[in-house]
Amino acid sequence: MSAPQEPFDIAEMVFHHTGDAHQLDFAPFGTIQLPQWQPIHLGSLVIDLSPTRHVVFLMLAAVLAYTLLQIAANGIAKARREGRAPGGYAGMMEAFVVFVRNEIAIANIGKEMGPRYAPLIMAFFFFILMMNLLGLMPWGASPTGNLAVTAALAVMSFLVIEIGGMVKLGFKGYMGTIFPHIEGLHGPGAVVMTMAMAPIEILSKLVKPIALAIRLFGNMLAGHFVILSLFGIVFLFGSLGMWSYGIGAVTASVVLGVMFLELIVAFLQAYVFALLSAVFIGLMQHEH
Amino acid sequence: MMLPLLYATGEGGLPAPFSPTIGLFIWTFVVFLPFLWLLSKFVFPVIVKATADREAAIAKQLADADKTRADAAGYLAEQRELLAAARGEAQGIVAEARQAGDRERIAAIERTRTEQDELLARAKREIQGERERAISEIRREAVDLAIAAAGKVVGQRLDPAADRKLVEEYITTLRTGA
Numbered sequence: 001m002s003a004p005q006e007p008f009d010i011a012e013m014v015f016h017h018t019g020d021a022h023q024l025d026f027a028p029f030g031t032i033q034l035p036q037w038q039p040i041h042l043g044s045l046v047i048d049l050s051p052t053r054h055v056v057f058l059m060l061a062a063v064l065a066y067t068l069l070q071i072a073a074n075g076i077a078k079a080r081r082e083g084r085a086p087g088g089y090a091g092m093m094e095a096f097v098v099f100v101r102n103e104i105a106i107a108n109i110g111k112e113m114g115p116r117y118a119p120l121i122m123a124f125f126f127f128i129l130m131m132n133l134l135g136l137m138p139w140g141a142s143p144t145g146n147l148a149v150t151a152a153l154a155v156m157s158f159l160v161i162e163i164g165g166m167v168k169l170g171f172k173g174y175m176g177t178i179f180p181h182i183e184g185l186h187g188p189g190a191v192v193m194t195m196a197m198a199p200i201e202i203l204s205k206l207v208k209p210i211a212l213a214i215r216l217f218g219n220m221l222a223g224h225f226v227i228l229s230l231f232g233i234v235f236l237f238g239s240l241g242m243w244s245y246g247i248g249a250v251t252a253s254v255v256l257g258v259m260f261l262e263l264i265v266a267f268l269q270a271y272v273f274a275l276l277s278a279v280f281i282g283l284m285q286h287e288h
Numbered sequence: 289m290m291l292p293l294l295y296a297t298g299e300g301g302l303p304a305p306f307s308p309t310i311g312l313f314i315w316t317f318v319v320f321l322p323f324l325w326l327l328s329k330f331v332f333p334v335i336v337k338a339t340a341d342r343e344a345a346i347a348k349q350l351a352d353a354d355k356t357r358a359d360a361a362g363y364l365a366e367q368r369e370l371l372a373a374a375r376g377e378a379q380g381i382v383a384e385a386r387q388a389g390d391r392e393r394i395a396a397i398e399r400t401r402t403e404q405d406e407l408l409a410r411a412k413r414e415i416q417g418e419r420e421r422a423i424s425e426i427r428r429e430a431v432d433l434a435i436a437a438a439g440k441v442v443g444q445r446l447d448p449a450a451d452r453k454l455v456e457e458y459i460t461t462l463r464t465g466a
Contacts, residue, residue, distance in 0.1 A: 020309070020312065045310070046310075047310050047311055047314065048309065048310075048311040049311045049314065049315070050311065051315075052309075052311070052312065054312055055311075055312060055315045055319075058312075058315060058316060058319045059319055062319045062320070062322075062323040065323070066323060066326055066327065066331070069327060069331045069335075070330065070331055072331075072335070073330070073331045073334040073335050076334060076335050076338045077334050077338065079338070080338040080341065080342075085342060086338075093335075094335055094338075094339065097332065097335045097336075097339075098335075098339055101332075101336065118332070118336075119324065119327060119328040119332050120324060122327065122332060123320070123323060123324040123327050123328070126327075127320060127323060143312075143316075146308065146312060147308040148308030148309050148310070148311075148312035148313040148316065149308075149312060149313075149316045151308055151313060152312075152313045152314075152316030152317055152320070153316065153320070156317070156320065
């Protein structure tokens with residue numbers, strides 16, 4: 001008699017695949033253990049900079065995105081030297097870059113300041129896209145399914161929005177975005193209204209990056225949860241004999257469909273993050 | 289039921305995705321900022337410049353094409369004007385030639401008619417002159433014959449001049465009376 005088999009835990013499986021870890025999992029071939037460093041203590045704050053799975057995929061995404069864009073840039077430069085338009089892969093990547101630059105960055109920030117912020121918006125787009133796509137690869141992980149990564153990107157976006165606004169509007173102009181002057185109000189009423197609006201304005205500034213971080217994180221994680229949960233059904237009903245094959249086939253078909261959906265979501269969420277960052281930068285640049 | 293999941297920890301004691309770590313937060317900056325710098329330095333300028341150059345070249349070609357088209361339209365209008373002018377001139381020449389021909393024909397007819405009339409008048413005048421001369425001749429012959437006859441009858445020589453005058457007056461009265 002064999003020992004009773006432990007019931008399959010979908011939650012454990014889902015968190016195992018979506019959570020961060022100090023190892024790279026290449027099941028069934030094995031795992032690679034990542035080094036663990038001593039955490040840094042800054043007062044009560046403990047900072048562990050040990051590389052994790054998400055750090056590795058973060059770096060991999062950056063290296064892959066840079067390499068692919070550099071190859072495209074080389075192809076474009078070669079085509080330019082030969083006096084022709086780039087074709088194939090270089091042409092496709094050029095279309096992506098030009099779309100993000102013109103239709104997202106410059107269209108929302110403006111012709112004057114748009115080109116200055118375009119590299120940041122383009123870097124956001126390609127970095128996030130690559131991280132999203134890596135989560136769909138076998139043995140892959142999506143760092144954008146981790147709130148720390150999306151929060152860091154949102155903080156960068158927030159800093160660019162606010163510092164860029166301060167540089168453009170000047171200190172007085174920037175303070176006007178926190179303490180707004182209400183048109184038509186004068187005297188003590190205007191002061192009271194301005195002071196009353198200040199918390200709302202500060203809150204609206206903070207909500208933007210929070211929304212950016214939560215939206216990207218939520219969308220990417222939810223997709224992985226759906227896929228992994230559907231996979232979990234296969235294991236849950238694995239003991240049903242012949243029925244399990246039918247359930248497996250149906251589940252695999254649904255998972256395939258969701259994977260296609262996730263592919264679209266990967267592009268869409270990169271686009272949304274880049275677009276909203278550009279819109280927020282543009283709004284601040286044109287604030288009066 | 290979901291609450292324990294939200295606080296569950298990942299593998300190796302690491303928190304699940306809902307509880308972010310400061311280390312990964314910092315790593316994101318460490319990875320993204322050099323990525324942004326490298327792209328801004330080596331990749332995007334190449335792509336943007338190539339695109340801008342191509343856009344400029346296309347814009348120039350379009351401008352050239354517009355200019356050429358405008359020139360062609362100008363030349364076409366000019367050619368049309370010249371053609372219309374040439375056609376008008378040709379029509380003028382034809383009309384003038386036709387008028388000249390008509391004038392010449394009318395003049396020729398007129399001249400012919402005049403000459404004809406002149407010839408007719410002259411012929412009439414000549415006929416009239418001839419007839420008058422013939423009549424005068426006949427009359428003189430008749431007078432001479434009458435005088436000669438009268439001389440024979442009278443038997444003496446008469447004054448030819450006075451007789452002639454007398455006979456002629458008589459003949460005139462005869463013609464008038466007739």
